[in-house]
Amino acid sequence: MLDVRGLRKVYGGEGGRSVEALRDLTFTLQEGELACLVGPSGCGKTTLLKCVSGLLAPTAGEVRLAGEPVHEPPEGMAMVFQEYGRSLFPWMTNAQNVELPLKERNVPKEERRLLVAETLASVGLEDVSSAYPWQLSGGMQQRVAIARAVAYQPKVLLMDEPFAAVDAQTRADLEDLLRGLWQRLGVTILFVTHDIDEAVYLGGRVIVLTNAPTVVQDDVAVDLPDERDQVSTRALPLFTELRSRIYEEIQRAKSGDGRVYSP
């Protein structure tokens, strides 16, 4: 479904200082897969998502979605940006923000209204639908951005540390909400996070990246049961084992002497 092949991205160039953010990334997501992406800060996770979404042209390699090469943002793809606050339109109310992409897709008015109300309610924000984003806290803004991506009903959902600004309880709720959506709608999700626990809890698979210049350090299958629960799943021996394994991988990735994973 989503193929990343030999992806390389060098910023700058043209004589000046250049930064090699991504050296050589290759992995494939099957349709309906939920994969988490972890790696040290500054290793190029955002850069990877931008290349995957077609916002940024790679220096080498390619991204294919359903066999088609991606050169610009494809249809049916939504992205939750790391800078969630700046990704909301400040001159529109929260409801209008969620509605805008639906208008672009020519969804009929009545259906739009329903979708907006439904998704805002699902992230617990039905009360502030007529408020403006800048009237909300950071965590609430982040949930508006999530609601906007969900209401869009994408086939592929890219999320860049979407739960970073919310409190622990809301975070747990949103994790379960996301898994619920994923199971119900069969959407393919690539989820970037700093939090190893979150990666293991959410994902069917965790891709670990090395420090820049970045390659795939490891690709860990998460064989936890599909029905997950914040308390019991996190208490499973397998959960703890996966967590320690990924933790060690990241430590090694940071120090830079990691073995390089080859699929």
Place this chain on the structure above:
Amino acid sequence: MTRMLSLLRQVFVVLALPVVLLAVWWVTSAGSENFYLPPLSEILTTFGEVWFSGRIVSDVLPSLLRLAAGYTLAALVGVGLGIAVGSSKALRETVEPVLEFGRAIPPPVLVPVLMLIAGHGNSMKILVILSGCIWPILLNTVEGVRAVDEVLVDTGRTFRMRARSRLHHLVLPAASPQIFAGLRQALSLGIILMVISEMFAASSGLGFTIVQFQRGFAIPEMWSGIILLGIIGFGLSLLFRLVESRALRWYEGIRLAERGGSPSKT
């Protein structure tokens, strides 16, 4: 009730200084023997006679219509061109030096040139206003469009916003604080140019009438014209602020929120 009171307070704050200044003028000029500085009381008596006996229609209205035409044209062309230039890096790099040059020319020196090209009629005056007002609007629009947050641009791209709605819902609103800043500068410039364009060659208009009075040594009448100009400028800028604060309500809200104020959740 408190709303009413705060409004009254605001009116008081706005009017206090002008009233004091007028009073000072009134007192110090009372019984003035200086031919060129007649008593304010005399100026105000002439004011009614001079302006409310047909000159509103024959002089004030033509002036304001020319201002409206020149200003509107400058706004349309300035914002339109500004969006084009601001959106394209290549275009910007090509035309930026020309824009800086154009802005550096004081618009009044164009009056003699434009008189040669466009004659002495309305079109010359409208062109003078247009050629002066366009620069602040154009340059501010370019800056505003260039500074649109890249995360917002990326958001628009991932949701595949069409060109039209990108303009309406993204570029124009994002640049609107800057655009309004340009429009505000252009308005005061426009009033100046409206008067100047009528001082050279005209048969009607505020600037023309004031110069006529001055040449005929009708000094109180001349002063009444200057006061009228002040009132018009003040009124227009008030009107402008009203429109601006409506259009930029979200922007004021953000600034208030950033300063730690408590915006109402409506």
